[in-house]
Amino acid sequence: MEKTLAETIRELTRKHLENNNGIILGQCLSAVGWVNNTVPDTKNIVELPMTDVAGGGIATGCAIVGRRPIFVVRFQDFMFLNSSMLINYSAKSKDIFGVSSPVFIRALATEKKGTGPVHSGITHSIFMHVPGFKVCSPMTPGEYEEVWKNYLAGEDPMFVSEHRHSFNQVEEMPNVIHQDAQITVYGIGYSRFKVKEATDVLTREGIKCNFINILWLKPLDLSERILNPLKQSKLGLVVDSGFEISGASQSVAYELMKQTKIYVEALGAGDRSVGTAERYENGTPTTKKIVEKVRELILLRS
Amino acid sequence: MEYYNLLKGESFNQKVMLDIFEKMCSIRNFEKQVKKAYDEQDILCPVYLSIGQEAISASVSSSFNPNLIFTQHRAHSTYIAFGGNKDKLVEELLGRDGGCTKGKGGSPGVQDFEIGMFGHHGLIGENVPLAVGAALGAKNKSVLCVFGDGAAEEDYVFTAMAFAATNKLPILFICEDNDLSILTKKSERRNWELTDALRAVGMPCEDICDDPELIISTVNNLKTNLPAFINCRTCRHRWHVGTGQDGSPHEDRLEIFEEGLLKRGISQSEIFKIQEKTKIEMEELWKKHLQKQ
CATH class of the missing domain: 3.40.50.970 (Thiamin diphosphate (ThDP)-binding fold, Pyr/PP domains)
Incomplete structure (x- = not known):
């Protein structure tokens, strides 16, 4: 087992x-x-x-x-x-x-x-x-x-x-690469589970998305395994569970853009404190939010 | 010749007393050369002088031989008293690659692994949790941890010392209590003493002045029952950082100790011989390194 x-x-x-x-x-x-x-x-x-x-x-x-x-x-x-x-x-x-x-x-x-x-x-x-x-x-x-x-x-x-x-995860999380992907979505930490769900939803809609797992934040892995899907899709998004502002998602997006000269957006938790009541929650971007963000980026590019 | 300590009923021999005096003179004369080099802008980093506080490390080093030493920012005295490499200390203060941290730690970050001494980063009192962790991790290695009365107020210092008491870690904690945090007196900062707080967690403690005989007898009493804490009251002669001075210091333990030695029969010529020997040694040490520029 x-x-x-x-x-x-x-x-x-x-x-x-x-x-x-x-x-x-x-x-x-x-x-x-x-x-x-x-x-x-x-x-x-x-x-x-x-x-x-x-x-x-x-x-x-x-x-x-x-x-x-x-x-x-x-x-x-x-x-x-x-x-x-x-x-x-x-x-x-x-x-x-x-x-x-x-x-x-x-x-x-x-x-x-x-x-x-x-x-x-x-x-x-x-x-x-x-x-x-x-x-x-x-x-x-x-x-x-x-x-x-x-x-x-x-x-x-x-x-x-x-x-x-x-903590209950048993399976590994392989990257998902499409030859004709319209966007490459990178996931950090727990957000990877949400990114995977979102890219599956989008792919079913006909929006093909590469999904890349980022394990190492520092030193950041900038190997071909990470960069090539972005070079092919010509558009990227980095998603993190932490705050977006000056955070891992923005930092990684910047490094990817610097390396490839391809536009990469960042998506993380909002720039506000978290509250206890449900309406004040502010954590890992939801599947829905990631889907909407990808749609928005693809629309902007077209 | 032996001397009798009335407080503890212990006897000390002349050699121990003269060794301590020589260490104190070495530190004083070293620091005078630091002041000179700093004032002449040969040293460009901030310096934390031990002038006035020499007796503590000189005396503790004569009676306690730790495996590991964790000091604070004002540590030239501990470094020299415990036998740190003085050439490397000079080079460090001059910011050179030959320094004990290759010029990275500067005056507050001096270290010498030959004597088990770790550098201090500059976060006041951080050496206390580090010392506690090292004692916990190293198992059965004796540790000396030196800090100041300002560091004693850092919230993490008491909790780390209490953890040492809970786990019976072999650490001798020394507070070089000069009553000043920069220039703010202790009475303006707090209404408590660390000795009282630590007694509450079962740690043996003493609150003493920096008389060498008293320090030695206190260390001897406590070192077999570690962890223990000695708050040692002393007088810093120079600014917290830099070489300046605000008026005359209220006392000079080196002078007091010298008078005590004279009263106890040590000849003036013998004292003068030690003073001159250490003065010349430090002058030549600094001259040698400054000429390398």
């Missing part, structure tokens, strides 16, 4: 803690479902107190003495507190002090009714902005294994933008 993403994370973590002298730190790791069943009940688990600022520093301290810590932040919004020492020391220590500080930062996002202003954020854009981090957003078991392997082989701290809605 194939493993879910959550089971994959748990088993990779178990091996690290049991066989690799690894360590995992975070708040309430062993409570309420062991972080959505992604943390194994084994040794080398450190329960941090509610110290959202010092916690990142403690993880960084573990890293500089060689323990390869997994640092779990249960809600990405909490990164605003947890990031100060990760940004100021972990990301810089290799460059400034010649000592690597490879913290594996598991930053969990979530989106569900009523999560409101402090439990629904996607903050990977902030870490893309800081020199020294690798930033990725794996949504499948295979992607997570790739990310983990990359982390162990390197010396950099890694910001891993997870999303709870993907």
